[in-house]
Structure formats: structure tokens, C-alpha cells
Amino acid sequence: MNIIFQWLVTGLCVGLVLALFSVGYCIMFSVMRCLNLAHAGVFMLCALLACNLSMLPLFGFAKHAVILGGPIIAGIIFNLIINFLALRYLLLPGAKPGVIETGSFLSTLGALIIINSIGTEWSDGKALSFDFNYLNFEAIYLYGTILPVKYLVVGATAIIALTVTQLLLRSPLGKMMLAAADNRFLATVMGVPVRRIEMLAMVMAGALAGLAGTMIAYLYGQATVGLSQSFLVKAIVIGIVAGQGSIIGAMLIAVGVGIIEAATIQYFGSGWRDISLFILVLIVLWIRPQGIFTRMQRIAT
Amino acid sequence: MSFIFSEFWLSLLGVNIALAYSVYPLAILGRLTVAPAAYFAIGAYATTYATIRGDFLLVGLAVGVIISVLLGVILTKVAGHLRSHFFVVASLGVAMIVQQVAFSLISVTNGYLGVTSPAGIVSWWHIWTVALLFVALIASLDFSVLNGEWRAIGEDDNIASALGINTGSCILMAGTMSAAMATVAGGLYGHLLPFFDPNAFGLPLILTLVASIVVGGVGRWYGPLIGSVVMTSLPELLRDLGMWREALTGFILITCVLFLPAGLSDFRGIKALWQQVSIRGVFRSLLS
16 A cells, blocks of 8 residues: 555656646647757756756755746746747748648757757766755655655645646636637737747746756756656657647646656566557557547648 | 778768668658667667577578568558658657667667677678668669659648558558668668667667758658768767767757758759848848
8 A cells, every 4th residue: 555655646746747847848839839849958957957056055035036946047048049049930921730840840859959968068967966955854654654745845836836827828818829829820810929929838838847847856856968858758748648739638648647657667667667658659649649638630631 | 081981980871871761761751750760779689689699690680670570560550640740759659669678678688788799790891782772772762653652642641542542551661661671771780880788779869860861851862861971970070079069960950950841952942042041031030
């Protein structure tokens, strides 16, 4: 019983961070029809930045503000740069749907390579460690297992951020965003400034990537360049399984993926982690290629 | 520039050309694939396993081709009806699964420790014979009846099948061809290096593969040739840059996708781009 509780809590916690990360990816995917692979790179840079910021000699409120705020602002700036250099030119009016998706896949792959080499230069190929004393309380005992309070902090922050995202998507600006995602042309006719809305989607995704980077650095206690590869794989999996345009679906699938991963590691060993995810993807692509949570029968043709 | 004359570099170029051509059949069907990285790994491990046991290399190659053709048939059956990024993700799944299996299947692959292949079995002219054979195969495909059918499918599946083209069998054929070609390239690669481990078949290989296809383009048969020559010689030429040469690879990939979607083999596109380019135009397109 307590082993099941242990991996369930671990999986739930990692899954919530994954939800933060993949909600940003799905917002970009649904608004701009772009598969932004560089999102994983931005996330990795923000995790490295969080590690560096946690080592600054600050105390009290200033430390919390710097650790939480710094990576978020950095993520927004990185995403705007990526939007400006790698995506903007692709999204000209009149581009075919399939061309945008494949083109953005490839150009952001290039951006990811650049970001990875920046990250390797920055961290010198080693793992940067997060300040061990930061918010590291006693563990609590629940159902006979040790539950670090870290997990509760991360889970609560992720849930708050996801709620804020949902509220933002229900505001007038968020409704404009969803309108642009649903039908770009019709939204333009109705007076939605689509290019600015796209920029807003990139800003939201950058902020979410920054927060997720901070959370993963805090949860693991360190950050490496390899984070970008493992989270890239998960973002692709979640984007395909949940389907285009479903943000709540992406959250649910992300939490599910976190739990499936924890269970696979517990019962089969860590080598089988990616295999279980990709078998899931192949099954979904075979049976329901438009994704589980999509109502539209839309496949890229 | 002395690296061009080194035997190792020439052999590596031959293997890269053979690997890049294995993507071509599916790429002209509108289905960019990265699964050749998986078949490449299967070929390398199958042949090395055979030669270490003392068997003939071709026995291992035959077994490897059978395994990877089976895998290719499964992939095209599962995801052949999909296009663009859906197919890329499905093939990425196959590549990742095969890499993880290579890490776990220690009795054949020796896991993280890697395998040491016997030297002196494959020489540079074996590799270049195979590479030139593949180039000739693809060039003859480009001038055959199949070319029109396959490119029609690449434009639009539904219209192609309305014209009476059997879409499913064309995709199956291209997938099988791709699997067999990549496995042969992998068999040669396994004996080119004295040592390799599953990390050699991960994302870096996939990135090089995709970059050489995108930079070269698949509009004409010589596209992958140009792409793999550029992508194999650039890292050698820019050896002094250290880590930043990978960043330059990424930069070239972005530039090609944005400004030359048909790749470097599209000479007319290059000419048109050259005539259009002006400082003002570049700034205007960036600021639009």
C-alpha cells in the first residue's frame, strides 16, 4: 500500500510540473499551429537560471521573488526572441496548414540545437545544483511513508499556476486567443489582432516554461542540459495524445503521463520509461490520430 | 582542408550519404521520417554481432535487414495514413524505442559499455560502392514512372488515390526501401568505427539526418547528396569553434527552412532569393 502511495505521489507531483510545461506547448500549438520544440530548450535554460539564482546571497522575500520571478521573465524574453527569429516568418498569411506545422517543427529544432549549445557552454556540461537549504522543511509521515514537504510546495504552486492559466483563458483576452486558435481567418474578420494574440500566446508559454523550470530544479535539486531532451520527448507525446486545441486535455494527459512514468519506473525499471510513452503514442496515432480530447475530425492533410 | 583526403572522413561521408538517401523515398511521399536512425542502429548491431561471433558480415546484414523491414512494415501500417508532423512523431517513437532496447538488451549490444567491432573487414571502397549504388538507385527512381506517382501522393493523398494510384502500396514500398537502405548503411557504420554505444543513435544522429535532408532538399535526386556533403564537412571545417559549431548547424537549419524551403538543390530558388535579397527587405520581413 505505502509503495503504491509513494509512486502515486511522486508521479502526481512530476505530472503537475509536466502539465505546466505542456500547457504552454499546447497553447502555442493551438493558437499558432506551431510545434515549438524550442520550448523544451527554454525550459532547460530557465531551470539552469533558477539554479544560479538560488545561489545568490539573498534572504527572505527578496530570495523568493528572485527565484520565482527571474526565470519567468527570462522565459518570456527567450520565447519572444524565438518568435521573432524562428517562427514569425513562417506564419505569413496564406501559408498552408501542413507547411506551418512541418516548417515550425524543423526551424524550432534548429533553435533547440542553438539553445542546447548555449546551455552546455553555460553549465560547462555539468549539473548545476539548487540551493539545498531553500524551503527544505522536515518530511511529514503519511500512511507509513515519508513525504517530503517539497512535493507539497511544488504541487500547490503548479495547481495555482494552472488555475490562473485557466482563468486567463476565460478572460476576454483569452477568449480572443481561443477564437484565433479555432479559426484564424474568421477571428481576423471579427477584429481580433491575430499577430498580437500570437505574441501573447508566446508570452504565456514562456512564463509557464520559466515557472516549470524553477519547479523542476527545486524538485530534483539540480538541473542539467539533458533536461531539454527528456522533456522534449514528453511534450511531443502529450501534444499528440491530447490532440490539438485542448488545453484541459493536455493537463490531464500530462498528469497521467507523470503517473504512468512513475509506475513504469517502479515496476519495470527506468529503461522502460520512454518505451511505455512511445507505445502509448503509436497506439493513439493508430486508433485516434487527431488525439483523445479533440472533438474535431481534423488531421493535417 | 587536409581532412578531405583522410580515409576515415571519406568513409564517414559515404555512410552519411547512404543514410541520407534512405530518408528520400518516404520524404518525397510527404512523410518526413527519422526512423532510419533506428534501422541504422539495427544494422550496426546485427553485423557487429555476426562478425564478433566469427560469422560472415552478410549473414548479420541479412538478419538486420529482415528485422528492420518488419519494423518498417509495422510503422507504415500503423502510421502510414498520417502526414507531416504526425508521421515524424511516429517515426521518432520507433527511433527512441530502438535506442532504449539497445540500452537494455545487454547480451547483444553490451549496453552502455558499447561494442568493439573487428577491424579490417570493411574498407572505404566497400562503403563508396554501396553509397554510389544508392545514389544510382534513387536517380533511376527519379526518372522512372514511379516518380510521378510518388510525388502526386506527396502533394495530396486523396487526389492521388482518386487518380487511381494505390496509395497504401506505394507507402509500404517506400517504407520497406527506406528500412533496407538504412540497415545496409548501419552495417557499414558498425565496422567503420572501432567502437560504438547506443548513444551514437540518439538525438544527435537524428538531428544530423534531418538537417542533411532539409538543407539538401528532396526536390531532385541530388538533394541528399548536397545536404550530407555540407553537413559532414561543416563540423570538420569549423573544428576551432568548439561547442558553437552545433549552434551553427542549428542556424543553417533555421535559415534553410525559412528562406529556402526546397533546400540547396533548388538552384532556381537560390537564384530568386539572391535577386530578391536587399538589406531593407530583410529588415522589413523581420519587423513585419
